Amino acid sequence: MNINKINELNKAVGKVVTSSESSLAKLDPNGLRQKPQPADKFEGSSTAEKTDSNDVVAFLKSMFGKLQNKNKIPVPKEPFATEELARGYAQKKVLKALHSDNSHEYMVVIDKNTNKILGEYKGDKDQVSAGLDALDFPDNVICIHGHPTYYTENGVKYSTPISFSDFKGLNRNQSECTAINPDDEYSTLIKKADFKELSPEMIKYYEGLHMDMVYGDLFEKNKHKLHPLLADCESISQLFSKVKQLKEQGMTKEQAIEIKESMYHVFPKNYEEALDLDMLKNIHNFWQKYADEMGLIYKTNYSYLG
Numbered sequence: 368m369n370i371n372k373i374n375e376l377n378k379a380v381g382k383v384v385t386s387s388e389s390s391l392a393k394l395d396p397n398g399l400r401q402k403p404q405p406a407d408k409f410e411g412s413s414t415a416e417k418t419d420s421n422d423v424v425a426f427l428k429s430m431f432g433k434l435q436n437k438n439k440i441p442v443p444k445e446p447f448a449t450e451e452l453a454r455g456y457a458q459k460k461v462l463k464a465l466h467s468d469n470s471h472e473y474m475v476v477i478d479k480n481t482n483k484i485l486g487e488y489k490g491d492k493d494q495v496s497a498g499l500d501a502l503d504f505p506d507n508v509i510c511i512h513g514h515p516t517y518y519t520e521n522g523v524k525y526s527t528p529i530s531f532s533d534f535k536g537l538n539r540n541q542s543e544c545t546a547i548n549p550d551d552e553y554s555t556l557i558k559k560a561d562f563k564e565l566s567p568e569m570i571k572y573y574e575g576l577h578m579d580m581v582y583g584d585l586f587e588k589n590k591h592k593l594h595p596l597l598a599d600c601e602s603i604s605q606l607f608s609k610v611k612q613l614k615e616q617g618m619t620k621e622q623a624i625e626i627k628e629s630m631y632h633v634f635p636k637n638y639e640e641a642l643d644l645d646m647l648k649n650i651h652n653f654w655q656k657y658a659d660e661m662g663l664i665y666k667t668n669y670s671y672l673g
Contacts, residue, residue, distance in 0.1 A: 403568040438489050440488065446481050446483035447484075449482060453477045453509075454509070456484070461512060461547050464489070472515065480505070495513075509544075510541050512533075512546060514548050526546075528651050528654065528672070534556060537556055537663075542557070554669055555667065556664070562662035563662060
């Protein structure tokens with residue numbers, strides 16, 4: 368089973384866990400995103416909804432529970448004496464994967480209550496997932512994983528800060544999610560003591576803000592870089608028309624990924640060269656601006672972010 372199939376399954380499980388979906392927050396006449404009202408905040412599912420969800424989860428686990436085994440690594444049987452030792456172990460495993468010949472993401476999940484390693488998972492250069500194992504993790508786990516460097520500007524490589532996708536796991540049952548780059552620098556989100564799980568509506572609202580801030584005018588700004596790379600000028604014209612239309616409507620994460628995939632199709636070797644360092648800084652800016660109101664503490668010592 369390839370990683371795409373597992374990702375599809377993860378999406379299905381995500382729908383089960385949230386138990387309800389809503390459209391992305393609409394734009395008001397002035398182009399500003401409307402924040403869901405307090406009544407929309409998460410108050411928990413009804414007993415019936417939970418029962419239905421649990422039934423579906425049980426079915427998925429019985430049918431597909433072994434899918435992620437190819438990516439799962441055996442873990443130490445005994446808990447570590449302290450959280451610091453458990454973190455040190457995770458850090459070494461993550462850095463080893465980042466510095467391997469085939470640099471890839473690697474994730475270690477620690478039970479904060481017992482200092483026991485609950486899972487280790489090998490990913491690829493773009494992502495890593497615990498798959499269905501995540502459904503069995505208790506509350507208050509620490510997730511430490513690697514972010515390889517593959518964004519380059521002027522010959523210098525940069526790693527992405529902690530992502531919005533990383534936050535989604537944090538929203539559910541993690542107490543902390545940390546990304547480590549090959550230079551052993553960290554980018555971290557930690558739940559505040561009064562953190563309250565965000566509803567699907569609130570997640571979509573903040574995800575929309577994230578897309579707006581991170582991607583912004585990225586493609587328009589880089590049009591001068593992209594144009595010479597294309598043999599078919601009509602393709603880039605259509606692509607940027609689509610980007611403009613989506614930006615006006617409010618670009619979702621899925622649409623942004625679709626645009627990125629379209630870029631890869633048109634010029635797979637040179638797409639990364641067209642990415643702007645500002646995009647990475649905008650991820651940092653997003654967390655600086657919104658982490659607190661989301662109930663999170665954001666920390667980083669990524670050197671390029673100052």
